Amino acid sequence: MDKVLCSLLLLVTTVTMARACPKYCVCQNLSESLGTLCPSKGLLFVPPDIDRRTVELRLGGNYIIKVTQQDFANMTGLVDLTLSRNTISSIQPFSFIDLETLRSLHLDSNRLTEIGADDLRGLVNLQHLILNNNQLSHISREAFDDLMLTLEDLDLSYNNLRGVPWDSIRKMVNLHQLSLDHNLIDHISEGTFADLDKLARLDLTSNRLQKLPPDPIFARSQNSVVLTTPYAPQLSLSFGGNPLHCNCEVLWLRRLDREDDMETCASPPGLKGRYFWYVREDEFVCEPPLITQHTHKLLVLEGQTASLRCKAVGDPVPVIHWVAPDDRLIGNSSRATVYENGTLDILITTSKDYGIFTCIAANAAGESTASIELSIIQLPHLSNGTGRAAAQVPPLRHHQLHQDQQGGAQGSAREGGVGVGGDRRLRSGQVVGQQGHAEGEDVPAPVQLLRRRSAHIQVKSVAVRGS
Numbered sequence: 001m002d003k004v005l006c007s008l009l010l011l012v013t014t015v016t017m018a019r020a021c022p023k024y025c026v027c028q029n030l031s032e033s034l035g036t037l038c039p040s041k042g043l044l045f046v047p048p049d050i051d052r053r054t055v056e057l058r059l060g061g062n063y064i065i066k067v068t069q070q071d072f073a074n075m076t077g078l079v080d081l082t083l084s085r086n087t088i089s090s091i092q093p094f095s096f097i098d099l100e101t102l103r104s105l106h107l108d109s110n111r112l113t114e115i116g117a118d119d120l121r122g123l124v125n126l127q128h129l130i131l132n133n134n135q136l137s138h139i140s141r142e143a144f145d146d147l148m149l150t151l152e153d154l155d156l157s158y159n160n161l162r163g164v165p166w167d168s169i170r171k172m173v174n175l176h177q178l179s180l181d182h183n184l185i186d187h188i189s190e191g192t193f194a195d196l197d198k199l200a201r202l203d204l205t206s207n208r209l210q211k212l213p214p215d216p217i218f219a220r221s222q223n224s225v226v227l228t229t230p231y232a233p234q235l236s237l238s239f240g241g242n243p244l245h246c247n248c249e250v251l252w253l254r255r256l257d258r259e260d261d262m263e264t265c266a267s268p269p270g271l272k273g274r275y276f277w278y279v280r281e282d283e284f285v286c287e288p289p290l291i292t293q294h295t296h297k298l299l300v301l302e303g304q305t306a307s308l309r310c311k312a313v314g315d316p317v318p319v320i321h322w323v324a325p326d327d328r329l330i331g332n333s334s335r336a337t338v339y340e341n342g343t344l345d346i347l348i349t350t351s352k353d354y355g356i357f358t359c360i361a362a363n364a365a366g367e368s369t370a371s372i373e374l375s376i377i378q379l380p381h382l383s384n385g386t387g388r389a390a391a392q393v394p395p396l397r398h399h400q401l402h403q404d405q406q407g408g409a410q411g412s413a414r415e416g417g418v419g420v421g422g423d424r425r426l427r428s429g430q431v432v433g434q435q436g437h438a439e440g441e442d443v444p445a446p447v448q449l450l451r452r453r454s455a456h457i458q459v460k461s462v463a464v465r466g467s
């Protein structure tokens with residue numbers, strides 16, 4: 001009887017244990033917090049029967065291939081989650097949504113290629129996010145939104161990242177460690193680290209950076225650091241293994257009092273291979289911009305695209321800006337595109353676009369300008385040549401111009417304005433006629449000027465206004 005009772009008891013215990021703890025796992029209830037430990041057990045997925053009250057969950061070294069929404073549902077007390085060294089290649093959005101108390105998430109050494117906007121949603125108390133040794137090439141701009149204020153440790157090293165969500169990083173005011181080493185990062189904007197007062201370690205080793213953005217926090221990486229804010233820690237900064245371009249833009253870095261010996265210059269050719277800290281300050285030079293090629297004069301048929309070119313050399317590579325005849329800086333818009341190669345395209349020119357445009361080539365060493373004269377050959381807006389109706393023709397709207405363009409005469413936008421035939425004139429006139437017009441409407445001065453002209457082929461000569 002005793003024996004039967006005993007085996008019964010044993011059976012009951014085993015059953016209870018089995019329900020509380022997944023097969024192959026070890027479950028510990030230490031100091032009233034449950035730990036579920038399933039490391040290196042050959043698991044192919046997250047066991048579905050994990051006690052939802054678990055506080056620590058270790059699933060490292062298995063063969064888990066993905067994280068799904070059910071895996072960690074209702075684990076509202078989980079603090080520590082380890083998924084390192086699996087073969088995870090995807091995280092279903094909102095998989096961590098219930099983990100509001102999670103402080104540490106280890107996902108290192110997996111096969112993740114990207115982090116989507118909602119993959120880390122809900123991790124509002126996360127302090128440690130470890131994502132090194134994956135194959136990450138993209139992280140959504142919103143991916144860190146829920147955790148950027150609490151994060152203390154972010155490890156993204158050994159991935160394929162060209163960039164990270166810098167706007168989020170900027171706001172990580174509690175960050176202590178940021179590991180971005182061994183990626184493909186080629187640019188960091190100025191001001192990225194400005195508010196990271198607690199940052200004590202920044203690793204940028206082995207990326208594609210040609211320069212670092214000047215930032216006050218780098219002053220904390222010096223040997224004899226005089227701390228301006230008493231609570232800001234010394235910064236351990238590593239940036240060796242980047243192809244540093246040793247010109248005047250990194251002189252500030254050279255002036256820091258540091259003892260690193262790993263960093264070398266990759267360019268300019270004269271400094272290639274030299275140890276950064278052995279290059280003299282007067283060798284870090286920039287070359288002011290020199291405009292080598294630009295459009296001088298351009299004559300364009302109204303409605304066609306005007307392509308104004310400007311090329312400049314210098315060190316660093318100059319940025320080209322364009323200024324309109326009315327002194328406004330031109331940016332990308334529905335009407336204009338400023339390409340990185342310096343070309344300005346005015347997509348559908350109107351009779352008002354004429355004048356002197358200015359190309360400004362600028363870099364850290366100075367700027368240089370060139371003037372480009374744009375003339376617009378105005379389309380005859382009349383149905384006949386008497387000229388008297390001119391004052392009644394409203395300016396063409398863009399869609400009308402488009403119609404005109406399709407009507408032929410492509411390629412007539414060259415010097416001399418050849419090819420504007422009678423057919424074309426008639427067609428324009430018809431379009432305008434259909435559209436109608438309002439008597440006495442407000443029209444800009446250049447258009448008024450144009451209206452006084454004859455209705456024959458009009459070559460609008462350039463008026464140099466203002467400036």
Ligand SMILES: *[C@@H]1O[C@H](CO)[C@@H](O)[C@H](O)[C@H]1NC(C)=O
Pocket residue numbers: 029032033034051053
């Ligand atoms: C852990 O043990 C405590 C008592 O020591 C108990 O109250 C609690 O329910 C146990 N937790 C779990 C998850 O089993």
Ligand SMILES: *[C@@H]1O[C@H](CO)[C@@H](O)[C@H](O)[C@H]1NC(C)=O
Pocket residue numbers: 052070073074
């Ligand atoms: C989580 O809790 C909800 C509500 O209590 C329940 O319906 C659901 O089945 C639970 N999910 C899991 C995976 O335990």
Ligand SMILES: *[C@@H]1O[C@H](CO)[C@@H](O)[C@H](O)[C@H]1NC(C)=O
Pocket residue numbers: 332337338339340
């Ligand atoms: C303007 O648009 C072009 C083409 O889309 C792009 O290459 C360029 O970087 C843009 N310029 C600015 C200043 O945003």
Ligand SMILES: *[C@@H]1O[C@H](CO)[C@@H](O)[C@H](O)[C@H]1NC(C)=O
Pocket residue numbers: 309339341342343
């Ligand atoms: C500049 O780039 C644009 C867009 O890539 C291209 O259409 C244009 O021909 C280029 N201009 C020059 C001068 O290379």
Ligand SMILES: *[C@@H]1O[C@H](CO)[C@@H](O)[C@H](O)[C@H]1NC(C)=O
Pocket residue numbers: 383384385386388389
């Ligand atoms: C030319 O314009 C005048 C005045 O608008 C008009 O009286 C005349 O009929 C037009 N001629 C033709 C051929 O359209």
